[in-house]
Amino acid sequence: MRLYRHCREHFEAEESFMKNNAYPSAQAHTASHNLMLDKLVEASRKIQHGDWRQNDTLTFMREWIQHVQNEDRAIGEYFRNKGQELEA
Numbered sequence: 001m002r003l004y005r006h007c008r009e010h011f012e013a014e015e016s017f018m019k020n021n022a023y024p025s026a027q028a029h030t031a032s033h034n035l036m037l038d039k040l041v042e043a044s045r046k047i048q049h050g051d052w053r054q055n056d057t058l059t060f061m062r063e064w065i066q067h068v069q070n071e072d073r074a075i076g077e078y079f080r081n082k083g084q085e086l087e088a
């Protein structure tokens with residue numbers, strides 16, 4: 001699934017950034033990524049079986065936005081507060 005691959009690549013880039021910069025919440029953040037990847041696999045299965053509902057899309061999008069607004073944003077805030085030089 002193309003979306004899965006795109007997400008995994010995005011997550012891997014974030015995870016290597018967190019690792020390279022010793023981000024303290026990297027483990028919890030990575031666990032959130034893995035949970036979302038699991039949900040994408042489940043979504044794919046549901047779509048293939050005709051079990052996907054409009055509400056599932058809304059739920060998935062809401063979780064995704066919450067991750068970006070909370071956990072992804074926290075990375076930026078952490079390093080901004082530290083005033084640290086970053087390695088991509």
Ligand SMILES: [Fe+2]
Binds near residue numbers: 072
């Ligand atoms: Fe992200």
Ligand SMILES: [Fe+2]
Binds near residue numbers: 029033071
């Ligand atoms: Fe993330």
